[in-house]
Amino acid sequence: MKVPLLLALLLATNAASAFDVDGFRSGMSPAEVSQIVAARGLELWQAGNSQNWSIGRRSEYRIDSTLTFCQKSGLMAYSKAIDPDNDYVPTLERNLSSWGQPKVSVRRQPWSGPGGGDIVSLDNLWKRGSDEINLSFSPEGRDGKGGLRYNRGAFLSYADRSRVCAP
Numbered sequence: 001m002k003v004p005l006l007l008a009l010l011l012a013t014n015a016a017s018a019f020d021v022d023g024f025r026s027g028m029s030p031a032e033v034s035q036i037v038a039a040r041g042l043e044l045w046q047a048g049n050s051q052n053w054s055i056g057r058r059s060e061y062r063i064d065s066t067l068t069f070c071q072k073s074g075l076m077a078y079s080k081a082i083d084p085d086n087d088y089v090p091t092l093e094r095n096l097s098s099w100g101q102p103k104v105s106v107r108r109q110p111w112s113g114p115g116g117g118d119i120v121s122l123d124n125l126w127k128r129g130s131d132e133i134n135l136s137f138s139p140e141g142r143d144g145k146g147g148l149r150y151n152r153g154a155f156l157s158y159a160d161r162s163r164v165c166a167p
Contacts, residue, residue, distance in 0.1 A: 019078070019131055019158040024067070026160035027074040033067065051165055068165075076163035084154035088137055091156060092124065095135060099126040102135070111141065114149060130162035 018026040023036045030044065030053065037044045037055050042064065046053050051070065056063040065080035082091060095102070102124035109119045121138040134157045141149035 018160050018162075019133075021078065021158055022065075022080070024075060024078050026076060026158075026163060029074055030069055033075065070163050070165035073163040073165075075160075076165070077157065077159040079155060079157035082154045082156050084137060084152045088135075088154040091135055091154075095124070095126060095133060099128065099133065102126045107136075111150060114143070114147075117141065117143075117149070119150060130160055132159045132161060133157070134159075 020026075024033060030046070033053075033055075034044045042055055043058055044053055044055055044067075045058060051068050053067045053069060054063045055065045055067065065078065067075060067079075068077040070076050082088060103126075105123050105125070107121045107123055109121070111117050111119050119138055119141060121136050124135040126133045134155075136155045136157075138150075138153050140152040143149055
């Protein structure tokens, strides 16, 4: 009797841990996402034959967000740019309130543009069950003379790690 109860509890916990943000839920199919996107006057398109898709307006070369779908288990990840000046701190405050203290790390990526160096980002990672939320901020980069090397940016990503993209 205890084993079926435990199994039911685990399944309910796993189902409850799936992300649901901006109208997109983990496990959705591309067709379901496309309906939501079209209602917003945007497009959904696949990047070649990959698992990666974009939302935006192709005619404007505009990508508002990206998604990853697994063929058998549906939507597993959703990522979008947020305004670093107006949205980053309120998003950080909401996540701290809802999810608690994140794992904070600094990431460095090589910058091959003018002046070289690294793009430095601050990543905040929250994990609960199979869900992950990553809030990332990259301050603008300046060279030694104060010239702008790259613009600042902020990104918010959601992932449901219980969804596997194995064939």
